[in-house]
Amino acid sequence: MDERAAIELIERARAETARLAASLARQRDGIVEASEFTSNDDEHDPEGVTIAFERAQVQALLRQAQDDLVNLDRAAERVRAGVWETCERCGGPIAEERLAALPATRICIACAKKVR
Template sequence: MDERTATELIERARAETARLAEALARQRDEIVAASEFTSADDEHDPEGATIAFERAQVQALLRQAQDELAALAQAADRVRAGTYEVCERCGGPIAEGRLMALPATRRCITCADRR
């Protein structure tokens, strides 16, 4: 895969993940704002456990999106360094199909399977 193609692939994934992160942040903010007008006692409020679960779930998804954005930034650094298609574990090649499916991946399929 040439540098331009890899850069475009990573940028598309970054833009999509950034949109997801923004949507999740808005959803989290809406949950927090809505819960300001309810009882602060999650344990005894029949809706409290649900609100707390939804807030935690959205926060976890947001954290995953933020981690993916960081991983994509690292992938862009690897493109510039010329190591994008090199497995960080074994030093072998990462298949183009794997990079197309997972632009931020750092390991070849063999090393990923060893996990």
């Protein structure tokens, strides 16, 4: 894949991930805002546990989306450096299909299959 196509692929993935992160942030903010207007005690209220779980779940998904954005930025840097298609572990090539599916990946499928 040429540099331009790789950057476009990464930019599309980044835009999609940024939209997801914004949506999750709004959802998290809505949960927090809604819980501020109740006097629920998470420890003693049966619904409180559900709210706490939902808030934690959305926060974890948001954190993952934010990490994905960082990794996509790093992938763009790897493209510009000419090493995007090179596995960081073994130095071999990363298949174009793998990069198309996972633009932020830094390792080939063989290394991904190995147990660390």
